[in-house]
Amino acid sequence: MEHCERKHALLSASSAGRWLACTPSARLEEQFPDTESEAAAEGTLAHELAEAKVRNFFFTKEFGKRKLNGAIKKLQANELWRDEMQGYTDDYLDYIKNIALSLKAAPSARIEQRVYFKEYTLADPEDEIDGSGIADCILLYGDTVHVIDFKYGKGVPVSAEKNPQLMLYALGAYMAYRMLYPISRAKLTIVQPRLDSLSEWECTAEELLEFGEYVKERAAFAVKGEGDFRPDKDTCRFCRAKAQCRARAEENIRLAFFTDKYPPLISNEEVGEYLKKGEDVAKWLEDLKEYALKECLAGKEVSGWKAVEGRGSREWTDMDAAFDILVKAGITPEDMLWEKKPLTLAQVEKMIGKKDFQESVGEFVIKKPGKPTLVKESDKRQAVTNKVTAAEAFAIGNQQ
Ligand code: SF4
Numbered sequence: 299m300e301h302c303e304r305k306h307a308l309l310s311a312s313s314a315g316r317w318l319a320c321t322p323s324a325r326l327e328e329q330f331p332d333t334e335s336e337a338a339a340e341g342t343l344a345h346e347l348a349e350a351k352v353r354n355f356f357f358t359k360e361f362g363k364r365k366l367n368g369a370i371k372k373l374q375a376n377e378l379w380r381d382e383m384q385g386y387t388d389d390y391l392d393y394i395k396n397i398a399l400s401l402k403a404a405p406s407a408r409i410e411q412r413v414y415f416k417e418y419t420l421a422d423p424e425d426e427i428d429g430s431g432i433a434d435c436i437l438l439y440g441d442t443v444h445v446i447d448f449k450y451g452k453g454v455p456v457s458a459e460k461n462p463q464l465m466l467y468a469l470g471a472y473m474a475y476r477m478l479y480p481i482s483r484a485k486l487t488i489v490q491p492r493l494d495s496l497s498e499w500e501c502t503a504e505e506l507l508e509f510g511e512y513v514k515e516r517a518a519f520a521v522k523g524e525g526d527f528r529p530d531k532d533t534c535r536f537c538r539a540k541a542q543c544r545a546r547a548e549e550n551i552r553l554a555f556f557t558d559k560y561p562p563l564i565s566n567e568e569v570g571e572y573l574k575k576g577e578d579v580a581k582w583l584e585d586l587k588e589y590a591l592k593e594c595l596a597g598k599e600v601s602g603w604k605a606v607e608g609r610g611s612r613e614w615t616d617m618d619a620a621f622d623i624l625v626k627a628g629i630t631p632e633d634m635l636w637e638k639k640p641l642t643l644a645q646v647e648k649m650i651g652k653k654d655f656q657e658s659v660g661e662f663v664i665k666k667p668g669k670p671t672l673v674k675e676s677d678k679r680q681a682v683t684n685k686v687t688a689a690e691a692f693a694i695g696n697q698q
Contacts, residue, residue, distance in 0.1 A: 411436050
């Protein structure tokens with residue numbers, strides 16, 4: 299089945315992070331159309347390319363070079379195609395290849411495999427869609443079921459640690475293959491090449507089954523639209539109800555305006571706390587604005603707001619004719635026709651691929667420190683300060 303034709307289930311694996319945390323969201327979302335954004339459609343295309351490459355690697359006999367090239371040619375005809383997809387899908391393929399080639403025996407590979415976890419999501423046994431999900435790549439080797447997920451998003455890096463979507467795939471794979479393979483552990487990997495992010499996590503089969511029991515408990519609420527709304531920036535991010543959800547609105551109003559302290563100045567501790575609490579407020583206001591604009595454009599009334607035309611931009615109707623006139627008026631083509639600019643380092647890397655880039659011109663690249671930016675304490679990068687350390691002060695003193 300083409301990726302774009304896949305129907306989303308009420309309790310799908312890809313939205314499990316949401317309905318497990320906020321159980322009423324599953325039914326609430328049903329009121330809204332499941333529209334696909336351009337970014338999601340681009341991701342779908344990249345997934346189809348990734349699938350073809352991995353299929354070619356594992357099943358070269360059935361899906362050889364000719365078939366792969368044919369599939370790529372078809373994908374290239376899509377208006378969302380970008381050449382950079384080749385490099386990013388190669389990163390995903392390289393990860394899988396490295397795992398497969400590092401094993402003593404070839405793994406058993408399942409590409410774009412539908413796995414079932416109906417008993418945990420309490421889906422109707424006859425329902426082919428609900429209570430199941432399609433994993434990008436499942437490898438079975440030794441005592442391990444390894445679920446590898448390709449994410450094409452470039453918003454925030456997604457962690458594999460206790461990731462509900464991947465745990466559901468692993469659970470489904472465990473249920474399907476436990477009779478054939480001696481599975482006692484699961485490995486989960488998310489490859490997100492546009493953010494240069496690779497996240498891996500492992501757990502035991504017992505932990506997977508425990509997770510399954512938790513899913514069962516939460517699903518019992520979710521299928522009935524019951525339980526508490528749990529607004530949170532990560533949970534609400536892709537919820538179809540995010541603009542109109544009352545629980546989210548009330549929570550953000552509370553976060554934005556509630557204060558029980560009356561000091562003339564707030565402390566650094568409070569600054570940190572407000573920054574954390576206010577994270578979803580800004581996002582929520584953006585979502586509200588987007589929703590209100592759509593409503594106004596649809597001719598509906600949003601009290602106190604209206605849609606107007608934004609600042610337009612000027613364009614040539616016939617650039618060649620205009621430039622001819624300018625050249626005839628004495629302006630030389632060298633002066634004004636085209637500006638020649640070298641490609642940026644990142645553009646060159648995208649063009650030739652990371653590996654070739656590193657091998658051919660990597661020695662000419664240095665990494666300059668970026669502008670200081672504020673991130674959460676949990677961020678893996680080393681903290682920086684402008685404060686002079688004792689060692690630096692000593693070195694300066696010796697130079698003087
Ligand atoms: S917007 Fe947030 S709180 Fe509201 S239903 Fe969706 S996930 Fe739950």
